[in-house]
Amino acid sequence: MTATDAAIENPARTGSAVVELRDVTRVYRMGNQDVRALAGVSLTIERGSFWAIMGSSGSGKSTMLNVLGCLDRPTSGTYLLEGQNVATLSDDELSDVRLAHLGFVFQNFNLIPQLTVRENIELPLNYQGIDGAESAQRAAELAQLVGLGDRLGHRPTQLSGGQQQRVAIARALANNPAILLADEPTGNLDTRTGDEVMALLDDLHAQGKTIVMVTHEPDIAAHATHHLHMRDGLVERLEQNTPKRPAP
Amino acid sequence: MNPSRLLKNVRLGIKTLMLHKLRSALTLLGVVFGVGAVIAMLAVGEGASRETLDRIRRLGSNNILISSQKPAEVASGGDARVRMSVYGLTYDDFDRIAKSYDHVTNAVPAKVIRKEGRIGARTLDLRLVGTTPAWFELLERDMVAGRPLLDADGRDSNAIVLTEHGARRLLATRSTIGQTVRIGGSYFEVVGIVRSEAGSGGDIQTPDSNVDAYMPIQTAVERFGDTNVRREAGSRTRELVELHQILVQVDDLENVMPTAEALTRMLQTNHPKGDFAMSVPLNLIRQAEATRRTFNAVLGSIAGISLLVGGIGIMNIMLASVTERTREIGVRRAIGAKRRQIIGQFLIETIVLSTTGGLVGVGIGLLIPWIIARTTDMPTVVTPWSVLLSVGISAGVGIVFGIYPAIRAASLDPIIALRHD
Numbered sequence: 001m002t003a004t005d006a007a008i009e010n011p012a013r014t015g016s017a018v019v020e021l022r023d024v025t026r027v028y029r030m031g032n033q034d035v036r037a038l039a040g041v042s043l044t045i046e047r048g049s050f051w052a053i054m055g056s057s058g059s060g061k062s063t064m065l066n067v068l069g070c071l072d073r074p075t076s077g078t079y080l081l082e083g084q085n086v087a088t089l090s091d092d093e094l095s096d097v098r099l100a101h102l103g104f105v106f107q108n109f110n111l112i113p114q115l116t117v118r119e120n121i122e123l124p125l126n127y128q129g130i131d132g133a134e135s136a137q138r139a140a141e142l143a144q145l146v147g148l149g150d151r152l153g154h155r156p157t158q159l160s161g162g163q164q165q166r167v168a169i170a171r172a173l174a175n176n177p178a179i180l181l182a183d184e185p186t187g188n189l190d191t192r193t194g195d196e197v198m199a200l201l202d203d204l205h206a207q208g209k210t211i212v213m214v215t216h217e218p219d220i221a222a223h224a225t226h227h228l229h230m231r232d233g234l235v236e237r238l239e240q241n242t243p244k245r246p247a248p
Numbered sequence: 249m250n251p252s253r254l255l256k257n258v259r260l261g262i263k264t265l266m267l268h269k270l271r272s273a274l275t276l277l278g279v280v281f282g283v284g285a286v287i288a289m290l291a292v293g294e295g296a297s298r299e300t301l302d303r304i305r306r307l308g309s310n311n312i313l314i315s316s317q318k319p320a321e322v323a324s325g326g327d328a329r330v331r332m333s334v335y336g337l338t339y340d341d342f343d344r345i346a347k348s349y350d351h352v353t354n355a356v357p358a359k360v361i362r363k364e365g366r367i368g369a370r371t372l373d374l375r376l377v378g379t380t381p382a383w384f385e386l387l388e389r390d391m392v393a394g395r396p397l398l399d400a401d402g403r404d405s406n407a408i409v410l411t412e413h414g415a416r417r418l419l420a421t422r423s424t425i426g427q428t429v430r431i432g433g434s435y436f437e438v439v440g441i442v443r444s445e446a447g448s449g450g451d452i453q454t455p456d457s458n459v460d461a462y463m464p465i466q467t468a469v470e471r472f473g474d475t476n477v478r479r480e481a482g483s484r485t486r487e488l489v490e491l492h493q494i495l496v497q498v499d500d501l502e503n504v505m506p507t508a509e510a511l512t513r514m515l516q517t518n519h520p521k522g523d524f525a526m527s528v529p530l531n532l533i534r535q536a537e538a539t540r541r542t543f544n545a546v547l548g549s550i551a552g553i554s555l556l557v558g559g560i561g562i563m564n565i566m567l568a569s570v571t572e573r574t575r576e577i578g579v580r581r582a583i584g585a586k587r588r589q590i591i592g593q594f595l596i597e598t599i600v601l602s603t604t605g606g607l608v609g610v611g612i613g614l615l616i617p618w619i620i621a622r623t624t625d626m627p628t629v630v631t632p633w634s635v636l637l638s639v640g641i642s643a644g645v646g647i648v649f650g651i652y653p654a655i656r657a658a659s660l661d662p663i664i665a666l667r668h669d
Contacts, residue, residue, distance in 0.1 A: 099584025110579045114264045
């Protein structure tokens with residue numbers, strides 16, 4: 001096993017479903033009106049699948065990602081993440097769940113400017129209580145994995161957008177999450193660097209990582225195995241897709 | 249949070265603050281000046297009050313000093329024929345004080361005589377004090393050379409002890425011991441030189457300030473009598489004063505004030521003209537300490553206000569920082585940071601900020617008194633507690649004024665924080 005494989009090693013987890021949503025709703029109160037951002041969604045995300053959530057603005061795809069990411073709690077329904085019902089957890093407990101099972105990649109990278117590449121990648125480990133040589137070692141492996149092994153000491157501002165996003169992916173992988181959640185990961189990148197980032201996600205998928213991505217670009221969604229089309233807070237349709245792989 | 253974790257967070261805090269060097273430095277200034285001013289002011293105040301207290305303590309805190317004072321009606325006695333003024337403490341007063349008070353452990357009489365003295369070829373007007381050997385015990389002065397007066401130096405003794413002050417004036421040295429001084433018409437032998445405290449200026453004078461030499465009181469009475477001639481403004485006044493001073497030592501600090509009151513009552517009965525004055529060093533010490541407390545309270549308020557201003561400055565900047573770093577907070581929360589970890593992070597930053605300000609302030613607070621002490625003759629004393637207190641307070645300011653911005657940061661909804669531009 002190479003260092004790269006070890007860096008994203010998936011320990012055996014029970015069951016093939018990573019996520020199970022049952023009749024999940026999310027209702028916001030706006031003035032006197034209730035807005036049903038999620039109006040009753042049920043679905044199962046299998047381990048190792050690559051989902052693309054699509055839909056127009058206001059379709060509920062962002063709320064969907066927030067609920068899946070344990071940043072938001074469903075108003076009703078059940079959300080089983082790795083078999084644990086996380087729908088009713090407290091703020092602190094949700095933080096623990098995010099720390100243990102989830103990794104986030106954002107459209108605007110969201111690296112912390114005062115930290116170096118290594119320190120950014122180490123963040124989740126630090127919050128897990130892993131410090132010093134152990135976290136530095138793992139950060140180096142992950143930087144290697146995303147092709148930035150020689151940029152560990154750089155600041156985010158010294159990197160290109162594509163490089164920053166790859167650092168963000170390395171950070172999202174640091175806690176070896178059950179799901180990698182990506183919100184328009186190529187939205188701020190040009191086509192070429194966007195392709196590089198997608199190639200990296202393809203690699204991770206190929207190595208067995210479960211990925212859930214929000215996008216509105218069909219080209220990007222083409223990399224996924226499942227297309228979830230949302231509309232008015234409901235699943236409009238769910239399609240299987242044969243991922244398009246760019247020619248090597 | 250374990251120590252290495254804490255250290256790491258402190259380092260991160262420093263790093264974050266260093267991103268905006270000018271802003272952080274300006275924020276520090278409030279605390280820097282607050283702390284610096286407090287330490288410097290306390291150092292100057294402490295120096296002044298310690299000097300006063302030292303001077304009073306040199307009088308002996310268990311002692312009571314009674315001295316003769318020329319009463320007003322005698323002093324202004326316009327009748328030119330009344331050539332002799334009689335006033336002051338008497339030998340009887342001394343006997344009564346020495347014998348009839350339980351708490352008086354020691355009483356020492358002192359008689360001041362002004363005579364011309366000559367040693368070798370040098371002639372000077374001397375201020376001589378006739379006293380008993382107990383004087384030296386009461387004032388606790390060390391010998392520079394030779395011996396003090398002894399009980400054995402009685403009526404016929406020629407022994408005389410020079411003070412440092414007198415020795416300096418007479419150009420006497422160690423080798424002067426054994427030599428002869430001619431005073432008035434008599435010859436004395438210098439047996440020792442004693443250290444003296446010159447109570448320079450101020451309203452508190454040590455009993456031995458400006459005294460040139462001591463001799464046994466019996467000798468003084470025998471040779472020079474009780475009459476002194478005072479020359480002032482062209483006229484001569486003859487005065488009959490038996491004793492100029494009585495030093496009283498009391499057994500315990502607690503008994504000093506009651507004894508002083510009892511002595512005052514007794515003396516007032518015997519001296520209706522009020523031709524005596526009493527000074528109680530303990531009383532003066534208490535007054536000086538009360539003054540010092542007031543002074544410290546005033547400084548404390550100034551310090552409080554300046555640190556408050558500094559704290560508000562810090563809070564202002566931290567609130568701006570929270571707004572600026574909303575996205576960072578969102579990311580940290582998304583990664584899995586708990587609210588209290590966010591609070592901890594921001595709180596550490598403000599504490600680092602305010603404590604750094606405090607430490608720089610200590611530097612300034614040490615520098616200013618040093619400069620004052622070097623360039624003026626004002627004594628300054630930097631007390632360790634003033635340094636600890638101000639650094640402690642500055643750290644406290646960090647906590648008090650950092651908690652609100654930190655809570656604000658932690659209570660941000662991560663979803664909204666991540667969407668923030």
